[in-house]
Amino acid sequence: MTAAILGTGSYLPKKVLTNQDLEKMVDTSDEWITTRSGIKERRIVSERESWSSLATEAAKKALEMAQIEPEELDLIIAGTFTPDLRLPSGACLVQNNLKAYNAAAFDLAAACTGFIYGLTVAEKFIKDNPNIKALVIGAEVLSPITNWEDRTTCVLFGDGAGAAVVGKGEKKEKGILASYIGSDPTVWDLLCVPGGGSLHPLFKKGVPKEEYFIKMKGNEVFKYAVRYMEEVARIVLEKAGYSPKDIDWFIPHQANIRIINMVAKKLGIPQEKVFVNIEKYGNTSAATVPIALDEAVRVGFIKPGNLILLDAFGGGFTYGAILLRW
Numbered sequence: 001m002t003a004a005i006l007g008t009g010s011y012l013p014k015k016v017l018t019n020q021d022l023e024k025m026v027d028t029s030d031e032w033i034t035t036r037s038g039i040k041e042r043r044i045v046s047e048r049e050s051w052s053s054l055a056t057e058a059a060k061k062a063l064e065m066a067q068i069e070p071e072e073l074d075l076i077i078a079g080t081f082t083p084d085l086r087l088p089s090g091a092c093l094v095q096n097n098l099k100a101y102n103a104a105a106f107d108l109a110a111a112c113t114g115f116i117y118g119l120t121v122a123e124k125f126i127k128d129n130p131n132i133k134a135l136v137i138g139a140e141v142l143s144p145i146t147n148w149e150d151r152t153t154c155v156l157f158g159d160g161a162g163a164a165v166v167g168k169g170e171k172k173e174k175g176i177l178a179s180y181i182g183s184d185p186t187v188w189d190l191l192c193v194p195g196g197g198s199l200h201p202l203f204k205k206g207v208p209k210e211e212y213f214i215k216m217k218g219n220e221v222f223k224y225a226v227r228y229m230e231e232v233a234r235i236v237l238e239k240a241g242y243s244p245k246d247i248d249w250f251i252p253h254q255a256n257i258r259i260i261n262m263v264a265k266k267l268g269i270p271q272e273k274v275f276v277n278i279e280k281y282g283n284t285s286a287a288t289v290p291i292a293l294d295e296a297v298r299v300g301f302i303k304p305g306n307l308i309l310l311d312a313f314g315g316g317f318t319y320g321a322i323l324l325r326w
């Protein structure tokens with residue numbers, strides 16, 4: 001018995017922020033951003049949108065594709081560190097929007113690896129009880145915690161949401177074949193948001209405003225990202241008895257095109273099998289993998305029987321990969 005993805009969905013805010021827009025905000029250039037990261041534009045929420053509105057729209061699309069009614073859901077897991085409120089969880093707000101009142105709902109904090117962590121948790125529940133239907137969300141609204149005066153970070157991030165409905169695979173060979181999650185907290189401070197938690201709550205005296213935004217030592221993080229994304233991909237391939245040449249589609253976390261290309265090259269996966277959409281949305285953290293997966297499914301790239309490798313890395317550091325048969 002395998003746990004399989006029965007439907008995918010994604011939702012992006014309509015408002016586009018281009019590299020040219022950023023040139024007017026900080027000392028940067030379209031040329032620098034494009035060559036160093038591969039990003040051309042990103043989406044930003046409007047005042048009428050929120051984390052839960054994006055996540056709900058993505059969830060509705062995934063439910064529609066899976067032909068599952070919200071009340072059939074047993075579990076809602078949201079990979080995020082930017083839900084609407086500190087309390088309750090983002091997953092509970094989505095549950096309310098969907099009227100999925102039969103589900104248990106919780107958020108899972110694993111930064112950019114949140115969707116892969118969530119899918120791994122859902123898989124365990126389904127293996128325990130094949131009748132369970134889970135909604136796994138990867139969504140992030142990073143714009144309010146982005147320091148729009150810091151050119152080293154503000155050019156990278158965007159807002160967006162992706163989701164997948166997970167349940168029992170119809171055939172033994174369809175679904176998740178191997179999963180692996182891990183973390184390395186020894187250098188957690190290379191990528192963090194120091195303020196806004198219980199240690200440095202909002203309005204605490206003496207905390208500079210920069211501490212409430214994402215801080216990142218990009219070039220250090222880069223090296224860890226390449227190392228762990230390759231490592232974890234090899235672990236799941238070995239677990240399931242496959243090699244990189246068997247992969248039909250590689251769907252990596254979209255943080256930087258150079259990271260994606262390096263990981264693919266190290267694994268020996270040719271460019272035409274790597275799904276990339278970073279130029280349109282930038283780094284949407286936990287949302288990049290489910291958005292990319294949904295796009296690859298909806299444009300018809302992913303076909304039944306394809307071997308898919310999902311792979312992510314993020315703050316914590318966290319990392320994880322999933323190998324699945326579509």
Ligand code: UT7
Nearest residue numbers: 028032036037112151152155218219221222225255256314
């Ligand atoms: O999502 C999970 C984790 N995140 C990642 O995986 C992101 C990992 N890191 C990266 O993607 C890249 O390190 C960045 C895109 C953030 C930066 O690229 P880089 O090639 O590592 O550049 P750098 O940080 O080494 O900076 C090179 C230069 C510096 O100037 P000096 O010191 O050489 O004079 C920076 O000040 O580029 C400068 N710089 C910029 N210049 C123009 C940094 N940001 C900008 C900018 N525009 N936006």
